[in-house]
Amino acid sequence: MAPVSINNVRKSYGALEVLHGVSIDIADGEFVVLVGPSGCGKSTLLRMLAGLEDISAGEISIGDRVVNGLQPKERDIAMVFQSYALYPHMTVEQNMGFSLKLARAPKEETRDRVAKVAAMLNLGDYLDRYPRQLSGGQRQRVAMGRAMVRNPEVFLFDEPLSNLDAKLRVQMRSEIKQNHHRLKTTTVYVTHDQIEAMTMADKIVVMHGGIVEQMGSPLELYDHPANLFVAGFIGSPA
Ligand code: ADP
Numbered sequence: 001m002a003p004v005s006i007n008n009v010r011k012s013y014g015a016l017e018v019l020h021g022v023s024i025d026i027a028d029g030e031f032v033v034l035v036g037p038s039g040c041g042k043s044t045l046l047r048m049l050a051g052l053e054d055i056s057a058g059e060i061s062i063g064d065r066v067v068n069g070l071q072p073k074e075r076d077i078a079m080v081f082q083s084y085a086l087y088p089h090m091t092v093e094q095n096m097g098f099s100l101k102l103a104r105a106p107k108e109e110t111r112d113r114v115a116k117v118a119a120m121l122n123l124g125d126y127l128d129r130y131p132r133q134l135s136g137g138q139r140q141r142v143a144m145g146r147a148m149v150r151n152p153e154v155f156l157f158d159e160p161l162s163n164l165d166a167k168l169r170v171q172m173r174s175e176i177k178q179n180h181h182r183l184k185t186t187t188v189y190v191t192h193d194q195i196e197a198m199t200m201a202d203k204i205v206v207m208h209g210g211i212v213e214q215m216g217s218p219l220e221l222y223d224h225p226a227n228l229f230v231a232g233f234i235g236s237p238a
């Protein structure tokens with residue numbers, strides 16, 4: 001767990017600036033949802049938190065460390081992608097334990113840790129299966145399990161449920177929240193789905209065209225939208 005501070009962060013690709021000075025403070029253990037239309041800069045901001053993109057201007061801190069310029073592996077974060085990005089030739093157990101193996105954790109410890117997280121995610125009976133033998137929901141759980149075994153300070157999710165059908169999405173939302181209640185890991189969760197934002201967030205950050213339009217609790221945004229964009233975006237059904 002750690003607080004995250006994003007301070008007047010800008011991002012340009014060549015001459016094109018896509019983030020125009022974004023500031024967000026995230027408390028230790030908070031579940032923050034970044035929401036906004038496609039192309040508004042959500043993934044770019046998340047990738048900057050992860051260290052997968054450089055920061056053109058401004059500052060990002062995780063815990064008490066400024067992380068500008070630190071490589072992804074030097075940051076204590078784990079990211080879950082929409083595509084899951086599982087290794088097809090590895091079993092569930094190997095996928096989930098891979099980062100610990102890279103970190104040269106003792107085998108026993110890795111096996112115990114993976115078993116514990118797998119049980120939390122209802123994957124205990126699937127440890128010997130390969131990704132192709134799993135359902136979409138199970139693959140998504142493995143992707144989350146892979147992040148959870150590392151016990152990072154911060155979880156980053158980029159539209160993790162977009163590839164699932166509507167019913168499974170509802171179930172996975174509540175599973176992700178349950179895990180957050182248990183682990184209390186600081187989480188930044190990106191979605192373009194208003195319902196996901198309203199049901200999951202401690203704090204919602206509404207982005208639009210590379211700026212933050214408003215942030216606050218779901219209720220604050222719903223009751224007191226700062227402008228028409230927020231009102232339309234939060235108010236309209238997905
Ligand atoms: P979102 O995740 O909210 O849909 P992105 O962060 O992916 O938005 O993209 C924000 C803007 O930055 C978009 O206009 C996109 O076209 C642009 N962009 C993203 N990545 C690159 C890149 N590697 N090179 C140039 N432009 C990019």
Ligand code: MG
Nearest residue numbers: 039042043044
């Ligand atoms: Mg995106």
